Amino acid sequence: MSSTNSIKIFAGNSHVELAKLVARRIGIELCKVAVIKYSNQETCVTIGESVRDEDVFIIQSGCGEINDNLMELLIMINACKTASARRITAVIPCFPYARQDKKDKSRAPITAKLVANMLTVAGANHVITVDLHASQIQGFFNVPVDNLYSEPSMLRYIKAEITGWTNTIIVSPDAGGAKRATAIADRLNLDFALIHKERKIANEVSRMVLVGDVRGKVAILIDDMADTCGTLALAASTLKENGATKVLAIVAHGILSGKAIEVINKSCLERVVVTNTIPHDDKKAVCPKIHTIDISATLAEAIRRTHNGESVSFLFSHAPE
Amino acid sequence: MRNIVILAGSSHPILAEQIASRLGEPLGRVELSKFSNKETNVEIRESVREKDVYIVQSGCGHVNDNLMELLIMISACKTASAARVTAVIPCFPYARQPDAPYKRNGAMLSRIPKNAFFGYTFDSTPVNSMPPSPSVETRDPFTAALSRIEENSSSSSISPTDNNRSGHCGTQTPTNQFGGYKHWIARSGTLVANLLTCAGADHIMTMDLHDPQFQGFFDIPVDNLYGQPLMIKYIKENIPNWAQAVMVSPDAGGAKRATAIADILRMDFALIHKERRSQHQPHKSDMMLVGHVKDKVCILIDDIADTSITITKAARVLVDNGAQKVYAIITHAIMSGDAIKRIQSSVIDQIIVSNSIPQEDHLQQCLKIRVFNIAPIFAEAIRRMHNGESVSALFNVTDLI
Numbered sequence: 001m002s003s004t005n006s007i008k009i010f011a012g013n014s015h016v017e018l019a020k021l022v023a024r025r026i027g028i029e030l031c032k033v034a035v036i037k038y039s040n041q042e043t044c045v046t047i048g049e050s051v052r053d054e055d056v057f058i059i060q061s062g063c064g065e066i067n068d069n070l071m072e073l074l075i076m077i078n079a080c081k082t083a084s085a086r087r088i089t090a091v092i093p094c095f096p097y098a099r100q101d102k103k104d105k106s107r108a109p110i111t112a113k114l115v116a117n118m119l120t121v122a123g124a125n126h127v128i129t130v131d132l133h134a135s136q137i138q139g140f141f142n143v144p145v146d147n148l149y150s151e152p153s154m155l156r157y158i159k160a161e162i163t164g165w166t167n168t169i170i171v172s173p174d175a176g177g178a179k180r181a182t183a184i185a186d187r188l189n190l191d192f193a194l195i196h197k198e199r200k201i202a203n204e205v206s207r208m209v210l211v212g213d214v215r216g217k218v219a220i221l222i223d224d225m226a227d228t229c230g231t232l233a234l235a236a237s238t239l240k241e242n243g244a245t246k247v248l249a250i251v252a253h254g255i256l257s258g259k260a261i262e263v264i265n266k267s268c269l270e271r272v273v274v275t276n277t278i279p280h281d282d283k284k285a286v287c288p289k290i291h292t293i294d295i296s297a298t299l300a301e302a303i304r305r306t307h308n309g310e311s312v313s314f315l316f317s318h319a320p321e
Numbered sequence: 322m323r324n325i326v327i328l329a330g331s332s333h334p335i336l337a338e339q340i341a342s343r344l345g346e347p348l349g350r351v352e353l354s355k356f357s358n359k360e361t362n363v364e365i366r367e368s369v370r371e372k373d374v375y376i377v378q379s380g381c382g383h384v385n386d387n388l389m390e391l392l393i394m395i396s397a398c399k400t401a402s403a404a405r406v407t408a409v410i411p412c413f414p415y416a417r418q419p420d421a422p423y424k425r426n427g428a429m430l431s432r433i434p435k436n437a438f439f440g441y442t443f444d445s446t447p448v449n450s451m452p453p454s455p456s457v458e459t460r461d462p463f464t465a466a467l468s469r470i471e472e473n474s475s476s477s478s479i480s481p482t483d484n485n486r487s488g489h490c491g492t493q494t495p496t497n498q499f500g501g502y503k504h505w506i507a508r509s510g511t512l513v514a515n516l517l518t519c520a521g522a523d524h525i526m527t528m529d530l531h532d533p534q535f536q537g538f539f540d541i542p543v544d545n546l547y548g549q550p551l552m553i554k555y556i557k558e559n560i561p562n563w564a565q566a567v568m569v570s571p572d573a574g575g576a577k578r579a580t581a582i583a584d585i586l587r588m589d590f591a592l593i594h595k596e597r598r599s600q601h602q603p604h605k606s607d608m609m610l611v612g613h614v615k616d617k618v619c620i621l622i623d624d625i626a627d628t629s630i631t632i633t634k635a636a637r638v639l640v641d642n643g644a645q646k647v648y649a650i651i652t653h654a655i656m657s658g659d660a661i662k663r664i665q666s667s668v669i670d671q672i673i674v675s676n677s678i679p680q681e682d683h684l685q686q687c688l689k690i691r692v693f694n695i696a697p698i699f700a701e702a703i704r705r706m707h708n709g710e711s712v713s714a715l716f717n718v719t720d721l722i
Contacts, residue, residue: 040627040657041384042415045507066359067389074516079507097360107365109397114520118392121519122512228357258357 005054005086007307010047010076012060014069015279018093018296019059025300035072043068045075047083055307056085057128059299062096063255063278070096070115074122081123089126089306090119091299093277094253098133099225101140116140128302130277130295131224131252146312148302150252150275151180152319153293155187157250157273158220161291168218169193169244173235181222193219195235208238215243226251226274229260233267246270253277254290261287297321322346324404325707326369328394330378332387333679336411336696337377343700349374353390361386363393369403373707375526376406377699380414381655381678388414388513392520399521407524407706408517409699411677412653415513416531417625514538526702528677528695529624529652544706546698547716548652548675549582555673555693556586556620560648566618567591567644571635579622591619593635608638615643626651626674629660633667640668653677654690661686 008031011019023030032048058080060073073090080088100111119127120143128146132138138145158165171193172181178194185192193212219239226232226249236247247269254274256264261283264272274280275293284290297320305312326349329337341348350366376398378391391408398406510532517525518541525543530536536543556563569591570579576592583590591612619639626632626649636647647669654674656664664672665687673691674680680692698715705712 040655041382042417043385043509045509046505047507064359065385067361067383067386070389071385074512075507075509078509078512082508100360103400105364107369107397107401109363109393110400111361111393111396114392114396117519118516121515255358257359 007303008049008051008054008056009303010056010058010080012058012069012072012076014064014072015059015061015093015277017279017281018061018276018299021294021296022059022300022303025297026304033076035076043071043075045072045079047076047079051080051083051085053084053086056080056088057091057303058088059091059093061093061278062098063094066096070118074118077119077122077124087125088123089128089303090124091128091303093130093295093299094255095129095132095137098137101134101137112137113140126306128299128306130275130299133224146302146306148298148312149316150293150295150298151184151187152315152317153275153295153298154184154222154250154252156319157293158188162218162220162248164218166190168220169212169214171195171212171214171219171221171235171239173221173223173231177223180224184222191217195238208234210238210242214239217244218246218248219244221247221249223249223251225253225255226272227255227260228258229256229263229267229272232269232272233263236267236269240268249273254280256280256283264289322704322707324372326367326372326374326403327703328365328374328376328398330376330387330390330394332382332390333377333379333411335679335681336379336676339694339696340377340409340700340703343697344704351394361390361393363390363397365394365397365401369398369401371402371404374398374403374406375409375703377409377411379412379677380410380416381412384414388516392516395517395520395522405523406521407526407703408522409526409703411528411695411699412655413527413530413535415509416535510535511538524706526699526706528675528698531624544702544712546702548695548698550716551675551693551695551698552622552650552673553582553585555650559691560618560620562618563620564588566620567612567614569593569612569614569619569621569635569639571621571623571631575623578624582622589613589617593638608634610638610642614639616645618646619644619648621647621649621669623649623651625653625655626660626672627655627657629656629663632672633663633669636667636669646670648673651675654680654683656683664689
């Protein structure tokens with residue numbers, strides 16, 4: 001590396017595994033930091049090495065105890081800023097509160113904007129994230145935001161792990177995700193279908209309507225988040241009713257909260273593939289349908305290129321090995 | 322009152338209810354919950370457009386969750402065009418982590434677990450290998466505490482050295498000849514102040530801030546109300562023979578607070594002081610009493626009781642020195658961990674706390690606790706702030722209650 005300062009990677013408590021993978025890819029060790037709680041539940045951050053004039057990357061995902069992890073991230077950023085770091089980049093694989101990004105009801109808070117303000121006020125100079133729920137969230141920040149895509153990794157997974165992928169059909173489980181799904185379908189030269197929630201009257205249960213033909217094909221559902229998995233399970237049964245032979249789901253952020261595992265186990269989904277932006281080893285132990293795509297290579301490459309001042313656009317269409 | 326809305330966070334709804342009923346206003350309707358993935362969900366169910374909004378949230382319980390909730394509520398009100406948003410925070414979170422390098426009267430709040438730094442040596446080799454020039458470094462108490470933990474495995478609660486002792490204690494911190502990096506704790510005080518301001522708060526109201534200089538971290542006005550008038554009222558009404566009692570401060574840092582009350586009530590004053598035994602074992606300290614308490618009723622006074630180690634040890638010292646009865650008056654009774662059990666088995670006869678932090682559970686577990694209500698002071702302050710009147714009258718008048 002030709003720059004005079006070095007990369008320092010700190011990991012918060014939310015996803016230490018991913019941080020270790022990223023550090024190993026870059027070829028360095030994680031930096032020493034202790035993040036614990038005082039007895040009255042306040043967070044305490046102790047930085048174990050000098051960060052003066054260094055390029056600091058703090059890896060913390062918005063998952064698990066989100067508010068605690070967010071406070072940890074803010075305090076770590078602030079600690080590095082008051083320790084005279086040259087540049088602080090917040091690497092947030094799954095951005096917290098990303099779904100509260102617009103005022104869709106009276107007096108609804110735009111919490112994503114609040115989180116963006118908080119990160120900037122704490123002292124972050126740069127933000128790297130993966131598959132933002134709405135890419136317009138980049139506009140909430142005044143600092144540069146790199147919104148990496150998991151699409152190249154998903155494409156590689158489909159080509160490598162799904163036998164007979166040329167005869168599959170890409171399906172979006174709702175109208176909002178159509179753009180995402182068609183992008184993948186075009187890259188792979190596959191057919192596309194869409195599931196649409198039809199609301200008849202206000203109090204009646206809405207039906208799911210399939211737009212497109214899935215008879216005799218393997219259907220791949222593509223979405224950005226899988227939280228309670230109600231939508232995915234319902235979409236899978238609709239596809240099966242309409243003649244799909246198998247249904248798989250590929251999701252960027254596998255939040256899998258609440259009863260998600262039960263729902264997946266009972267559903268007719270054959271496989272649910274998630275990236276490791278959110279730790280889910282404990283869920284994999286109880287649900288054999290869950291598979292993982294490793295995006296630590298993408299993150300590591302983005303960090304390396306950011307540090308060296310090289311272009312990151314390569315990562316928007318290629319997944320590093 | 323017109324154009325006022327009082328919203329309650331989920332940390333202390335009872336106090337918010339009492340404040341609202343003192344003001345004669347109903348609480349504003351707000352729904353607070355968590356999404357399935359633990360994100361906080363705030364829905365404000367009535368209009369706040371062009372209104373004066375007061376959000377009551379205390380920094381207790383799950384501090385980070387309550388802080389996020391408060392920030393989101395402030396932000397929601399701001400984007401809903403509220404005229405002014407005031408955050409009413411009876412017990413201010415992260416107040417004990419200001420930017421000052423030393424905590425003068427706080428013990429370390431919990432032990433750093435032995436394996437937190439497992440495998441770390443905390444040496445950093447600088448780019449140029451010249452050893453650093455010898456500089457006069459004030460010793461970081463946290464470094465000392467950590468090195469003590471690493472050296473001896475059974476240490477009791479560790480307190481940082483006092484300000485004026487920093488140069489004299491001779492404990493060796495492990496450093497190599499390159500002058501290894503000394504790790505330090507992050508101070509989150511300014512960060513929390515900045516977060517509240519960036520969320521959109523226009524005004525902060527709190528009580529008995531641990532560090533009054535904290536007000537300077539904000540660019541917006543901060544009203545630091547005093548619990549002292551309520552404490553004086555309680556003493557006069559409930560402690561028999563209070564004029565012959567002795568006001569005691571459990572540590573040197575709180576002396577100013579205790580003498581202020583002692584002067585108003587014309588009582589005697591005493592102080593408990595942690596004296597270091599030897600220079601080589603600074604974590605073994607003796608608590609020394611300065612003053613006379615023999616055959617007297619003692620009233621210990623402090624602002625925060627977290628693990629209650631300080632206050633129970635102080636009570637023991639008083640009884641050993643002949644005190645007849647020991648009361649304790651605390652503003653913020655956080656009582657985390659096994660503090661309640663410690664109080665129950667201590668020699669304190671009665672501990673009087675404010676309800677800045679919900680005390681319902683504590684009252685059931687410990688019969689020694691009495692609670693004085695701070696809702697009237699907050700209600701009066703909110704009323705005066707809303708009407709644009711002076712709040713200074715609250716700082717010494719007790720008959721408003």
